[in-house]
Amino acid sequence: MSLLTFFATFVFTAAIRLVGANNGGWDIGHATFYGDMNAGETMEGACGxxxxFKQGYGLETAALSTVLFNSGATxxxxxxxxxxxxPRWxxxxxITVTATNFCPPNASKPNDAGGWCNVPLKHFDLSMPMFVKLTKDYHAGIVPVQFRxxxxxxxxxxRFEIKGNRWWLLVLVFNVAGAGDVKAVSVMGESTGWVAMKRNWGQNWQAAGNFQGQSLSFSVTASDGRTVRSHNVSPASWQFGQTFDGSSQF
Structure with a gap:
């Protein structure tokens, strides 16, 4: 083989591998459904x-398998x-859905191929109304999907739902556009600088200290590295259990 032929073959092979790896951003997995056509998911869920429906997500949601859920980071x-x-189904x-819950693996059979949410499978558990938009009939049960x-x-x-108590602040961060998933949150009171919060679970973030009686500002960084700061989100008279719209958005 000449050097020119070898180089051409190498470039051609590398190009095929690149196209196959990229695949337009699509990946392969499976999907099934829970409930019926009239039931929506109103439980707390693993994202908190x-x-x-109240939070604006409705039925356009999904529970993710272990690999996709990534301990709540997704x-x-x-x-x-x-x-x-x-072709049959x-x-x-x-459809487009937001990740709002976790589909737990089958702990008793971790290597069971039927445990669709087991590692390393990529699986979506959808509401039935969303599932039937993908299929000709809900009797399909479980179907192969491509996703991105x-x-x-x-x-x-x-939006920021303020929870916790006088000793520590717990804030649910939701209705996030753009990347959607949050990797860092900071809070600032009128008498504090920016205080980094830690992920408690799902998209609930916590910070130690008493922030009562102070107007609160929040800095949110998404998984793509972009940051949005929402200043004076709440008045100094805020109460635990209240939700505030930060106005700013990705």
Whole structure:
């Protein structure tokens, strides 16, 4: 083989590998559903969003398998999903959902191929109304899908639900556009500098200290590295259990 032929073959092979690895951002997994056509997910869920209808997520949500959930770091991310390579069941088109919950693995059978949420499988547990948009019939049960991360589109600003007690602050961060998932949050009171918060669980973030009687500002950094600061989100008279719209958005 000449040097020129070898170089051409190398470039061609590398190009094929690159196209196959990129695949337009699509990855392969499976999807199933919970409930029926009239039931929505209103339970707290592993991301901590609470009533999904009240928080603006509705039925356009998904519980993610262990690999995709990433210990809660993926909460709030958005995925485009379409049924894939199953002519019997696949319907045309795609859906977009927000990650709001965790699909737990089958602990008693960690290596069972039927444990769809076990490592290393990539799986989505959808509401039935969303599942039937992907398939010709809900009797499909479990279907192969291709999926990719997409930008989240939300109405209004980032929202902050203030919880906790006089000794520590707990804040649920939700309705995040853009990347959707949050990797860092800081809070600032009128008499403090910026205080880094720690992830408590899901998208609940905590900081030690008494912030009562102070107007609060928040800095939110998404997984793509972009940061939005929402100043004076709450008045100094805020109470635990209240939710405030930060107006600012990605």
């Amino acid at each position: 969003y609470g009533d999904l 909460c709030g991310a958005c995925f485009e999903i379409q049924c894939f390579d199953d 696949c319907a045309p088109g795609s 991360r997409v930008a989240c589109v939300k109405q209004g600003g980032i």
